[in-house]
Amino acid sequence: MTADDLSHLRVAILAGNPQAGDLVRRDLTDNGITPAARVDRHLLLTETHQRQGRIADARLALGEASAAADAFNLPAGDPCRTALFAIRADLAVWDGHVEAVQVCTRYAEQARDLAQDLLRLAHATALRSVAIYHRDSCAEARRLLGILHERAIAAAAPTEALTVLAPMIERGLSAMAEGCRPGAARPPGPVPPLPGGVLKPSVADPDPDYLASRVRQHPARHTCAAFSTPGR
Ligand SMILES: [Zn+2]
Numbered sequence: 001m002t003a004d005d006l007s008h009l010r011v012a013i014l015a016g017n018p019q020a021g022d023l024v025r026r027d028l029t030d031n032g033i034t035p036a037a038r039v040d041r042h043l044l045l046t047e048t049h050q051r052q053g054r055i056a057d058a059r060l061a062l063g064e065a066s067a068a069a070d071a072f073n074l075p076a077g078d079p080c081r082t083a084l085f086a087i088r089a090d091l092a093v094w095d096g097h098v099e100a101v102q103v104c105t106r107y108a109e110q111a112r113d114l115a116q117d118l119l120r121l122a123h124a125t126a127l128r129s130v131a132i133y134h135r136d137s138c139a140e141a142r143r144l145l146g147i148l149h150e151r152a153i154a155a156a157a158p159t160e161a162l163t164v165l166a167p168m169i170e171r172g173l174s175a176m177a178e179g180c181r182p183g184a185a186r187p188p189g190p191v192p193p194l195p196g197g198v199l200k201p202s203v204a205d206p207d208p209d210y211l212a213s214r215v216r217q218h219p220a221r222h223t224c225a226a227f228s229t230p231g232r
Pocket of ligand 1: 029139179180193203221222224226227
């Protein structure tokens, strides 16, 4: 199994190839697969099922990834573990899970404490704001994402690295604002992969529509003025 095999799989999944899940499962039957690659493939399967709208299968694959990471004693700061936290958080937001905010908080803690990755921490913080938008309070989510946006456009050390996230955060904020306009249409947009998962490992060049796509997955829990009009 080579890096080329993995890139072919990624292309197949992103192109929406209905056989993509079978291709990933075929890799898992290879006895020569390394422990890290096994965890990776289970995670890739999670992301594949998620894109296909098969959430129960995605959760099963995520459980397999977690069990494989434990079985192989992958260290707490291992990149596979960090990807696992990221994919779990993305799936929770995607699915509107009741504990999505807490799951995103755990991803942020992993990014900060174990991976010590400032860019990932910012990603996790942005994703957590989407969970808050859906579950708790649109106004609080927009406030928190706005703070992150200010940091991203400050372009001063030590936040300079965050400037790469600014377009993604801007579109996320716009999608939140759009969701807070009563009667506004919610056109389905593109569904980019999670930055920092297995399908798209880099967090440094996120698709600018990533966050907005997750915002649009579910309506907000409105605490904003626009939705507090009596009788609405
Ligand atoms: Zn609102």
